[in-house]
Amino acid sequence: MNFFIHIDKAVDISTFSTGLSGLSNVYFLKDKYRLITPWSDINGCKVLITLLRMVYEKVKTNAYCIFLSGQDYPLKDNIYIYNYLKTHYGKNFISLNQITNIWPEWRTRLERYNFHFPNNQRVFKGIFPLADKRCFTTGNLKNSFYIAKRLGLAKVLQTFFKPKRFHPSHIEPVGGSAFWALPIETVDELLVYINKHPEFLDYHEYTHVPDEILFHSIVNLLKQPHEIAESTTYTNWERKREDDSGPVMFQTQEDLEELLALDDHYLFARKFDTGLGSFILDELDKKTNFQSQS
Template identity: 35%
Template sequence: MDINYIILAHKNPAQVERLVHTLSTEGTTFYIHIDKNTEQEPFERRLQAVKNCRFIETREKGTWGDVGIVQATIHALRQIVADQRSGYCVLLSGQDYPLKSNQHIAQYLTQNQGASFMDASALPNLHWDHGGLDRIEHYKFNLSEGRQDYVVVPPVLSKDFSRNWIYHVYNIKKLLQRRINIKVLLKKRSFPHYIRPVGGSQWWAIPVETAAQVLTFLEQHTDYLLYHRYTLLPDEIALQSIIRQLLHADGNELVQPTVTYINWERPGVTLPVTFDRNDLKELLNQPEDKLFARKFDAETDATILDLLDRRIVTTA
C-alpha cells in the first residue's frame, strides 16, 4: 500500500523531522507544505537526506480559519496526482503523531481500500455554534493574520444583521478603519447551488483516485474556492463537501470515520488538547481505526512521543 502523507506545518522543524522518520517506509512519500509566514530552510535542512520527501513549491499563508489552508492542501493533492502516485492521501499536521505501527496503518488502509476516512455531517451541524450556518451564510473578514483575529458579519439586508445591528455596525467600523472592502455585504451569501454543504474534521484520508476527482471538480467549478474566501474555517467545509458529493451523500459505506483522534472535550484547557506524558493511557486506548492523533508539542513535552514510539515498536 502506497501512502502519500500531506503534512501542513508552521513550526517545530525537529518535530516534523521526527514525524517523517517515524512514518517513513518503502511505500510512503511525504508532501510537505510550510506556512508562507514561516522560514522553510530549517525544515529543508533537516529533511534533505530523506529521498521520499517533497516540499510544495506554491506556498500559502496558513492564517487561522482562512482559505489558505485549503489551498495548501489542494497544491499537495495536485502534486500527488501529477506524480502519478497510487494508494492513499493522508492529511496530517506537523503536530500529529501515529498511534499505530506503519505495518498496522498500511494493513488497515489495505483492508478498507476504496473508502474515504472523513468526519462530515450535513449542515446545520448540531455540534457547531449556530449549526455552522453562519460560516457559510455570513462573511468572514480577517482583521490581521493573528490567530482568531477576525469578524463575521451577515449581509446588511438580512434578518441576522437587523437582529443585532449595533454589534454588526461596530464590526463594520473596524473593517473600514483597516480599509477592508466591504461591498460584498450588500449581497446575499448562499452556498453554491450545485453542491450540498457538509462540515467536519479537517483531517482525513482519501484514495488518490478520489483526490483526482476533487481536482476535476475544482477545475469545473472555478467559483467554488472564490466563494470560500469569506467562509469561516473552510478547512472544515470546503473539501468535505466535495468528497461527500463525489461519494453520493450520507450513508455511503465508502465514507468512514476519520483515522485521526482529537480530544475536543476536556474541560479547563485550551482545545483541542495538546497531549503530554499524562495522556498515554488515553492514546493507547484508542480503537484500531484511530491511526494518528493530534496534537503534540515536542518543545513542551517530547516524552509522550518517546512513550508512543516504544509502544509502536512493541506492537509492530
C-alpha cells in the first residue's frame, strides 16, 4: 500500500515530511507541483490529476487508487480492504448521478463563471457574462460587486465579455461524492482522456465543486453501468450543518453507532475532526484491530 500526498501550498510541509520521513511507501507531491487549493476550486482537480500521474508511473496493473482527504478515516482494517478490492477487482467505486436529481442549483455550478477565495474556504461567487440574459439580475450584479472588491474590477470586466458557458456536448455531465476508488486501468484511461481533451479541464476552470463532476463524467463516458458501483467512502448527507456548508462531523455516540451499523461495502467514512469526536476514532481503531486479529 502506497500513499501519495498533496499538502496545500499555503501550509508548511516540513511538519508532515519530517513526521513521515523514513516511510518508503509515502510520496509527497514536489513543491513545484503543489497548489493553493481553495474549497471547491479547480486546483483540487489539477493536484489530483498530478497525483494520479505519479501513481501510474509506479503502478500500472492490479491496483486501486483511492481518493481520500484529511478528514477521512478507515472503517475496516488493511486486510479487509485489500481482500474486498481484490474480490471486486475491476469495479469502479464512484457515485454517479444525474445532476438534475441531486443538485437543484446545478445551473449555477456549470453555467456561471465561479470564483473561489483562498482566505474564505466556504465562500464562492459566480457571474453570468453579458452574453447570458441572467447577467442583468440583481443577484448577478451583487456577485459582481463582491468579486470586484475581492479580485479587482478588471476580473469582473474580463468575465462580462467571456462567451456564454456551455458544457462540452460530447460528454454528459454527471456527479456525486468526490471520493472514489478506481482500478489503475481506469486511471490510465482517465489520464489519456484528459490529455486528449485539455478543453474539458479548461471548461471546469470555473465550475463550482468540479471534483464532484469532472472525474465522474469521464468515468461515466468510459465505462458501462455494470462496471460501476457506489463509492466505498460513506458520508451522511442527510444531516447538514446549520450554515448548510456540508455534512455534520461525526462526533457523538449516536454517530458511532451509525458507523458501526454500516454495510460492509463501506471501507472509509467522512467527515471526522479529532477535536470533536476523537473517542469515535479510538473505537474504530479497536474495531479494526479486532478484525485484523480474528
